[in-house]
Amino acid sequence: xxxxxxxxxxxxxxxxxxxxxxxxxxxxxxxxxxxxxxxxxxxxxxxxxxxxxxxxxxxxxxxxxxxxxxxxxxxxxxxxxxxxxxxxxxxxxxxxxxxxxxxxxxxxxxxxxxxxxxxxxxxxxxxxxxxxxxxxxxxxxxxxxxxxxxxxxxxxxxxxxxxx
Numbered sequence: 187x188x189x190x191x192x193x194x195x196x197x198x199x200x201x202x203x204x205x206x207x208x209x210x211x212x213x214x215x216x217x218x219x220x221x222x223x224x225x226x227x228x229x230x231x232x233x234x235x236x237x238x239x240x241x242x243x244x245x246x247x248x249x250x251x252x253x254x255x256x257x258x259x260x261x262x263x264x265x266x267x268x269x270x271x272x273x274x275x276x277x278x279x280x281x282x283x284x285x286x287x288x289x290x291x292x293x294x295x296x297x298x299x300x301x302x303x304x305x306x307x308x309x310x311x312x313x314x315x316x317x318x319x320x321x322x323x324x325x326x327x328x329x330x331x332x333x334x335x336x337x338x339x340x341x342x343x344x345x346x347x348x349x350x
Contacts, residue, residue: 252312
């Protein structure tokens with residue numbers, strides 16, 4: 187069925203094949219969810235939101251890595267495993283390697299990413315800053331101060347990343 191007269195990838199196999207497999211997987215996971223399952227998930231999300239709010243009782247901003255792995259070869263669809271302190275953990279879906287970014291999204295909190303440094307191969311990593319509800323402006327102010335403070339440090343980036 188079309189949505190507001192626009193075609194979607196559910197309009198048939200030809201359109202579905204135009205969408206990457208990972209997006210189709212996400213869509214397929216939501217099919218058949220009952221109203222009670224949806225309400226239970228909503229309650230769980232609300233509980234998570236309140237847990238996140240509790241963290242702001244002891245800090246102003248949360249700082250997390252922006253990814254769980256260093257940048258990888260663009261020919262890979264996604265990392266199939268990540269190194270952990272206990273060895274390697276398999277990634278059963280394409281988005282497991284990016285789970286660290288769901289906290290802000292799931293809680294509906296403002297977030298941004300700033301440069302954090304460079305790994306052993308000279309590839310960059312980001313730092314995700316998460317702010318309080320409706321705390322977008324203070325978060326942007328903090329990011330601006332952070333980037334001013336590390337400007338000289340970022341100049342030590344590998345030449346191929348500086349455009350030299």
